[in-house]
Amino acid sequence: MADDRSENTAGGIALMPVVAAALLDARGRVLLQRRPSGKQMADLWEFPGGKVEAGETPEAALVRELGEELAIRVVPAAMTPLAFASAALGAKHLLLLLYVIRDWTGTPQPLEASALAWVAPAAMAELAMPPADVPLVAALAHFLAIQG
Numbered sequence: 402m403a404d405d406r407s408e409n410t411a412g413g414i415a416l417m418p419v420v421a422a423a424l425l426d427a428r429g430r431v432l433l434q435r436r437p438s439g440k441q442m443a444d445l446w447e448f449p450g451g452k453v454e455a456g457e458t459p460e461a462a463l464v465r466e467l468g469e470e471l472a473i474r475v476v477p478a479a480m481t482p483l484a485f486a487s488a489a490l491g492a493k494h495l496l497l498l499l500y501v502i503r504d505w506t507g508t509p510q511p512l513e514a515s516a517l518a519w520v521a522p523a524a525m526a527e528l529a530m531p532p533a534d535v536p537l538v539a540a541l542a543h544f545l546a547i548q549g
């Protein structure tokens with residue numbers, strides 16, 4: 402019998418773990434990237450990140466994704482877990498883990514996105530983002546408001 406443990410299919414639902422970063426600059430702005438045309442959820446603004454691959458920790462996946470997408474270097478110790486979203490996504494179920502990151506090396510470049518933008522928390526709600534991000538944006542705005 403096939404061993405499906407690595408596919409996260411317990412209960413019949415295929416979980417899709419995705420990691421994402423709220424990169425914050427010194428002014429409290431957040432880096433968002435625009436998904437390219439032709440990809441699922443094209444043209445929506447999102448937190449940089451991507452799918453956790455089999456055998457990877459979430460933190461290792463975020464190190465890899467931020468290198469691939471933005472050409473920046475981050476270390477797991479600089480990642481603070483902030484919030485998660487749990488939402489149906491087609492035949493799968495998205496588990497989206499959002500980390501706050503204030504320290505990294507390099508200048509973010511849009512290697513895979515069609516655009517990058519540093520966005521003030523108050524302006525985030527005006528951008529079109531994937532539905533799963535809505536509660537994450539609210540959690541981030543709250544976090545930034547209490548952090549000052």
Ligand SMILES: Nc1nc2c([nH]c(=O)n2[C@H]2C[C@H](O)[C@@H](COP(=O)(O)OP(=O)(O)OP(=O)(O)O)O2)c(=O)[nH]1
Nearest residue numbers: 419421441442447448449450451452497531533534
């Ligand atoms: N990175 C990111 N993905 C998000 C966000 N919100 C959201 O629903 N997603 C979804 C979109 C995709 O279905 C999934 C991420 O998959 P992806 O295709 O961008 O990931 P990837 O970089 O591993 O890409 P690929 O190699 O599979 O092309 O998570 C978000 O804020 N950031």
